[in-house]
Every structure is written in structure tokens, then in C-alpha cells.
Amino acid sequence: MKRIATEVLIIGGGIVGASAALALARAGRRVTVLERDLCGSRSSGINYGGVRRQGRAAVQLPLAQRAHEIWSGLRELIGIDGEYVRSGHFKLARSAADMQALEAYAEMSRPYGLDIALIGGAALREQCPWLGGAAVGGSLCPEDGQANPRLVSPAFARASGRAGAQVIERCEVKQAGFDGRAFVADAEHGGEALQVRAEVLINCAGAWAGKLAGFFGEDAPMTSGHPSMAVTEPIPQFLPWSLGVEGGSIYCRQVARGNVVLGGGRGYVIDDSRARASHDSILSLLPQAVALLPALRHVQIIRTWSGVEGYLPDRQPVLGPSLTQPGLLHGFGFCGAGFQIGPAAGEALAELVLHGRSAVALDAFSMSRFAPAASLAPGAPSLPVPERKIS
Template sequence: MSARLDVDVAIIGGGLVGASAALALRGMGLSVALLDKGFCGAQASGVNYGGVRRQGRPREQLPLSQRAHAIWPRLASLIGIDGEFLRSGHLKLARGEADMAALEAYAATVSDQGLDLELIGHNDLRERFAWIEGDITGASLCAGDGHANPRLVAAGFASAARRAGTHVLENTPVTGATRNGAGFALEAGEGLTLRAGALINSAGAWAGPFAAAFGEPVPLSRIYPSMIVTEPLAPIMTVNTGMEGGGVYARQVERGNCVVGGERGLPLADIDLSRPTGDGALAIMNKAAELFPAMRHAQAIRFWTGTEAAMPDRNPVIGPSGTTPGLFHAFGFTGAGFQIAPGVGEVLAELVRDGATTTPIEAFSIGRFSKPPSTSDRTADGSGADRFSEPQNRGVFT
């Protein structure tokens, strides 16, 4: 059965970025269709660790992170649930003097960004956070950071967008997109034709082909973060905790379960899917038990992993297309998109409506991956036109 839908904005990808953009656009009075090949929030947005942190982000991400920081306390009024958001603080631990020096250098670098970081020495750490053991030299505390439940938040934004009037189209993969006159024509699902004045590519790990079809290939790869949740325990952790330089990270929810991450899952034959590994799960729990003695006899009750898009410089792609008017990208958050996603949604809505945003995003331009055409890329007339010059206005995706 064929169907036709006309909207102001079409969004490919119903994760937290796409859903928050849809909600913001509806608040501006624009008509929106949000399309997902599966269920909204079922991929990276809904299966991540749930850290809501600014600390540790590159300086160029902090204005965007601060914008999102102001949104999280308003979740209940914005989407109807608080998403179990808790401003617990985020404690980054240092193993050794080199890690502590790195925390000190970072604090100095971002001192003007409003994070209010507190550097904590070894003795003070033992006194204030007695539940942490192991060879820890010190730490950095960002008291305003916290954590939330990604399964609730990701679906909550999509539900709020639907209630606001967004056409939420799940199990509706986009199979073709064409720049058509003043807008775009999309083919999706089984016989759906969609016309839109603007198009947002927020397809996560599946965003690469969409960008490439419009003449903007990117070096996107996939990662598969793996998580564990324990049985409910007596109160242990008072803050969301991570390690300088990477390693185990952990938080405890109000009902007592501890969520622990720090390893990677393995992709299956279908790289859209992945699974945790037994060795990885054991390694995570052993690391957690070393740091948090109260977890040493905890039962792990659930394991999971998910598929996330990663960029080589660990910064996302956010902003307008460099080849196609009306096309906007937002993907490649490299495992750190949960906290900033609501801010990204507002930025995308501003870009669509105004053509500009009040938040600096120049560092995230997709143009940073473009390169001048080589001799082999030049057309027969020697003009040097991009080899993607024709597909930039028409894309077909499988």
C-alpha cells in the first residue's frame, strides 16, 4: 500500500538526538516526521551506560555540553518523566601521578567553562569516599554531573515528540532520498513517499551511507560498549565514577543496582548486532571489585551491548551539509552522546529554522573530513568536480 506524507522536516534516526530535535522543532511550530528502521531509542541511545557528565570532554564540546546541562533538570516538564536523572556528581579517579597530572592539566584548561572541578588528593579521597579502594592517587570531582536511565530517557523523548504532533514512523527504514527542488523526497518502509523541506541525518552507526550518498563520505566506524548490572545492593556509591585514561566506570541507581562498564562486545555476522563476551564481563567485574570492595560478592544479573558510531577524532559530526542545502548531520558521538543529545536537538532545530545556532559547533563540521580531489578524482573536463557530485543530490540506501 502506498502513502504520501508532506512535512517541513524529516529526521532519519529515532535515537535521542533525532527525537530531541523532533520535539524542539515541534515547539517551533514545524511539522516533523521521525523515521527509524527499528524502534526509537532501541540502539545506542537506549543501551548506553547512562552517564550525564561534562567532565572529561574536549574543550570544544563544552559549550554544547553546558547547553544540555541546563536541560536535564527539566526532563519532567519537557518529556513527562525525570528519566531517573540524578545530579550525583562525577568522580574521575587517577591511578598514579601521571593520571593526576592529566586531571590537573584538564582542570586548568577548562577553568573558564563553568564545570567547577574540584581536585582531590589521596588522603581527602579516602576520607570522603571510603568505599573506593585500590591504588588511587587522587581524583577530580564535577559535582554538577550525574547519571540517568537511558532506556527511559531515549524512549521518553520519542514519546514526547509523538504527543507534540510528530509523525513517529518506527520499523520504517529509509531506502532512498533525493534532493528535489526546494526540498527532499524520501522513500521509506513499504510504499511511503515523504516530502520534506529539510532533512536531518541522525542515523547513528547507520549514518555513513546517508552522508556518502550526498557527497560527504566520513571515516565512521562502529564500537560496541558492553555493560553489566548487578543485583540490588545496599548503598555503596555516592557519585558516578570513572577512570582517567579509561577503564572501569560505575554508578549505582536508587533501587541499589550497580551499572558497570568498561569493556567492548563483539559484533555478530550481522554487524548491526553484537553480544557481550564472557571474558569481558569477568574482566569488568574483577576491576569493579578491586575498586569497590562492597561489590566483591555481588551477583551480575544482566549483560548487554549496543552499536554506536565512532569518529577517529572522537568528536561528533554536527551541522549543515557542505554539499546539499537543507541537509543537516548529527552523528558519530563515539560513546559520549547521551549527555549532550538534548542540546544537540535544540541546535539542530535552530539550524533548520534560522540557518544558524547560538552554540559554537564549528569543530564538528562534516567538512573536516573532506579533501581536495586528486588527479584520479577529476572529471574528464579537468574541472576537479567531486566524484560524488551527482549522488550528492540523490541517494539510494540498502
């Protein structure tokens, strides 16, 4: 059995875990990341690629604003721009009630600096000649945007490795616990047993984070979601903004090569780690897309996909200390909307390790909302990481 001793062990190499690893490694901490597949290949890599603040619950907006600043310096941080552009995010209304909801959101979010502009009537047709008749208005957040998750998420992990983190891919954790002195994770890597001991453990295991929390007596009511997505052949540029729809059902964006990425509906599970877009969801998605964007009427779909995302009942993540085990931190349950806030969530976790507190308030994301009678174990959290060696 191979053994590794480290200061901080992060289980999960998606955008949140890799961002935490990068921040900690840059601060001089010894960090090890264990990823069951390839870093950024799960929900962090299969998502739609929207980098939006608009539409988030008010409790997420401070975190989203911090992430907005991080995204502005993406190339300097991770070495690539990841096709990130501030194209704008336009949320469509298909009824007067939808438009009222968008107006209320614009007013609520005003203190957070989203600078949302409402567009309707003649102005809508003038600014959006590509829209079909299904839309009656919308709200534009001009500095929101889009990026390629298949490039960005793995790049965070590579950047953490360059900063000094030890990143081990295709390494599945079988068991984890605390032996009274250190966290101990037993894993399998390349057919061989691996044991990692650490002073702090960060649970960023995505849809599988509930199982890891369960090793420490915490019940996270996680369910899995499987987004159904598709991409078209390249067509002439016509869509200036990333699009969403009030009330959900469809979202789309056009990339620089001309392909249109579409999402909506749910796929189906193949096994505990794989999913596919369903035939029915794609057939339901296409007429909605054409009703909003007539330019797609005769366009060919060239690929569909899905993946496994972790969802919590209130559609908010868990981000912060364990209730039962000092030194354990959680960062999971981003409910299909973690791509934009992922870098800020990772940095917040790193701040908890380094300073015992985060610059962004995380109370709304506490595990305690699922266990209101529970309280932190005596002395928790035992942060920041002490300067000592693990035997």
C-alpha cells in the first residue's frame, strides 16, 4: 500500500475542489487532490457553460460577484481564457407574468451591481430581430457571459498542480474517517491501494459527496440530476447573448465557431457515474428552441450528452464546516449551477483553512439547514491548519 501524508486532502477535482487546491497551494500549503475520474470531467465539464449571475437566489449573489471578479482574470490565474467572453446573458419572458418576475428580480438584485436592463415591446424586436414570436420581453445582464467548461475546469486542476498541489486522477476513495490524529482516506489508484493522511479534509465530491459526508455521520439529502444537452452544426453567427428563459425549460448560447449549445430537460442514468441525454427530452427541446430562435429550424444536431449532477432540496449548495467533525469542510450540491460560482466557492473553502473564516458570508449554505438540532462538534472547526507533521 502506498501512503501519502499531506496538510489538506481534497476529494473531488471539479472546479470547486481544484480552485480550493490552487488557492491553498499558492499560499504554501501541502495539498493533495483525489479525483475518481479526470479532473473537471464530471458536472464541472459537462455543464452548459453559462457564466451568469442573473437568476441566482439573493443568498448566492455575493459569492457570484466575487466569482465575477475571478473570471475577469482567468487567463492570469489558470493560463488559458477557456473561451470565456462577457457576451451578456439575456433571460426571456414568454408572458406578462414572466416579465413581472424579471422586473422584480432586477429590482431585488440592484444592490449587487448586476446592472440588469429590461427590454420589451418595440425595443425587443429592434434589438433582437433573431427572436421568434414566443418571447414578449426579457432582461439583459450585460457583463454575464459564457465559457467552455471542458477547457476551464481541467485547467484549474492543472494550475493547482503547477502551484505545487499533488493531483491524483482515476483514484476512487473507498472509505474515509478520522483516527483521532488525522483524517484517513483509503483509495484505489491504478489497481493498487493508496492511503492518504491529512490534517484537513475538504469534501468536493459532487454528486457523490453525500456518501463521503455519511462516513462522518452527516446526512446530506442529495439526489442526482442528469441534464439533457445538445450542440448543433456550425451556422452563421446570429446570437449575441447567452440565453435563458424565465421559469426554465431551455437555455442556449452560440460559440465563436458558430455551433449553438442547447440544454433543457433531463437525461437518464446508465450507471452510478454515467448518464445520457434522453430521446424524449431532445425531441421536446427542439420545437421550443425553434419557437424562440427560428434560425435553428433546419439546423442539424451533431452531438448530445448528459452527466451526473448533485442536487439538494432547496437548490442551494453546502459550503462550510462539517457539523460533526472538526477539520472537515464541505463544498458540494451546486445543483447544476456551480460553474460560475465555482472559483469563488473554492477560494472561500481555502480561506476557511487558512484563516478560519471566509471573506464572503457562508451561513446560508451551512449543513445545519438539513439538521437544525445538530451543532458543531466541540472545538470545530479546527482551522487554520496547524504547522505540524503527520506521522
